[in-house]
Amino acid sequence: MEEFLQRQLDLLNSFICEYKDGILPLNLFIQRMEGIVAAVDSAEFRDSTFPILLSMEQINADAIDNSRKLTDSEKDIINKSMVELEQLGDAASRNRAFFKSQATRQ
Numbered sequence: 001m002e003e004f005l006q007r008q009l010d011l012l013n014s015f016i017c018e019y020k021d022g023i024l025p026l027n028l029f030i031q032r033m034e035g036i037v038a039a040v041d042s043a044e045f046r047d048s049t050f051p052i053l054l055s056m057e058q059i060n061a062d063a064i065d066n067s068r069k070l071t072d073s074e075k076d077i078i079n080k081s082m083v084e085l086e087q088l089g090d091a092a093s094r095n096r097a098f099f100k101s102q103a104t105r106q
Contacts, residue, residue: 005092008036012089016082026060026070026078033085048088052081 015032018024024032030053037049059074070078 005040008040009089009093012036012085016086020082026056027064030057030060045088045092049085052084052088056081 012033015024015029015036019026019029033049033053037046037053040046056078059070059077063070063074
């Protein structure tokens with residue numbers, strides 16, 4: 001299980017880098033992050049990432065719905081969200097109990 005969790009954290013960091021480098025579009029980044037959250041199956045991880053990803057999703061949806069690029073203020077919010085996700089990944093790396101799933105606690 002330890003290897004699996006490390007792989008998810010490595011993917012999280014990889015996706016953040018790919019987004020920052022312009023390789024990964026925001027929509028695909030969000031989808032991949034949602035995949036990591038589902039794979040990890042941890043209430044703490046899900047609850048911690050939910051508000052971050054929701055904010056990103058709302059910005060992304062508005063841009064897509066209005067066929068426009070992100071504004072500078074939206075880019076700032078997304079960049080802050082990326083920092084929050086990086087910090088969350090770092091915290092999770094230091095504290096693996098963060099990843100305990102509901103199934104393992106029962």
